[in-house]
Amino acid sequence: GEDVEQSLFLSVREGDSSVINCTYTDSSSTYLYWYKQEPGAGLQLLTYIFSNMDMKQDQRLTVLLNKKDKHLSLRIADTQTGDSAIYFCAETLPSGGSYIPTFGRGTSLIVHP
Amino acid sequence: KAGVTQTPRYLIKTRGQQVTLSCSPISGHRSVSWYQQTPGQGLQFLFEYFSETQRNKGNFPGRFSGRQFSNSRSEMNVSTLELGDSALYLCASSLGSGTIEQYFGPGTRLTVT
Numbered sequence: 281g282e283d284v285e286q287s288l289f290l291s292v293r294e295g296d297s298s299v300i301n302c303t304y305t306d307s308s309s310t311y312l313y314w315y316k317q318e319p320g321a322g323l324q325l326l327t328y329i330f331s332n333m334d335m336k337q338d339q340r341l342t343v344l345l346n347k348k349d350k351h352l353s354l355r356i357a358d359t360q361t362g363d364s365a366i367y368f369c370a371e372t373l374p375s376g377g378s379y380i381p382t383f384g385r386g387t388s389l390i391v392h393p
Numbered sequence: 394k395a396g397v398t399q400t401p402r403y404l405i406k407t408r409g410q411q412v413t414l415s416c417s418p419i420s421g422h423r424s425v426s427w428y429q430q431t432p433g434q435g436l437q438f439l440f441e442y443f444s445e446t447q448r449n450k451g452n453f454p455g456r457f458s459g460r461q462f463s464n465s466r467s468e469m470n471v472s473t474l475e476l477g478d479s480a481l482y483l484c485a486s487s488l489g490s491g492t493i494e495q496y497f498g499p500g501t502r503l504t505v506t
Contacts (some may be wrong), residue, residue, distance in 0.1 A: 281444070311493055315497075318496050320499070321499055321500075322397070322483050322485075322497035322498050322499045322500050323436075323483065323485075323497040324495070324497070325494055325495065325497075327495060328494075370436075373470065376448045376449050377448065378441055378443075378448055378449055379493065380438055380441070380449055380451075381438065382438075383435055383436035384435070385435045385436075386435070386436075
């Protein structure tokens with residue numbers, strides 16, 4: 281099975297909050313990331329959280345980490361149509377002095393008026 | 394500061410041919426990583442280069458290779474192309490090996506016919 285799992289689709293109304301969930305399998309994961317990918321573009325790093333943290337807030341984005349359940353979530357407050365994109369979570373493991381990410385399949389967020 | 398650039402953006406090749414993709418990192422960044430993105434396998438790590446040395450390698454056959462030059466620019470090469478190599482190839486740069494934040498380029502869309 282997948283190392284990192286995400287639901288494939290999420291549909292929300294403009295102005296509502298969006299919550300995108302992710303589960304990972306390796307308890308040794310050091311950093312956990314959220315990336316955004318718009319059509320025809322590469323990945324944009326949205327935010328990341330270190331494994332010894334429970335929560336991180338950055339403007340409209342809130343990341344929650346539950347290490348016991350290996351569950352990561354991204355909450356987007358006041359979701360706008362410009363937030364429509366694919367969101368990837370990734371866990372990273374240290375390797376050779378670097379951090380190698382393993383990505384989920386991505387969640388397509390659709391924001392409708 | 395200019396972002397990560399990848400050339401070419403689109404490429405069509407025939408089975409059995411080889412291809413070389415190029416990535417120019419953000420100025421001052423010394424680490425370059427490559428990823429393959431396909432609908433079937435998602436985003437997968439190919440390799441990472443730092444100071445002209447390969448630091449990490451993903452689980453890909455030897456047909457996939459890369460190198461990094463003294464100016465940190467990187468190339469990846471795929472020999473004996475197969476239909477399954479059709480993908481979006483993404484390059485990401487970071488300040489150094491072990492840096493948390495990676496910045497992605499727009500990718501090269503490779504189609505193998």
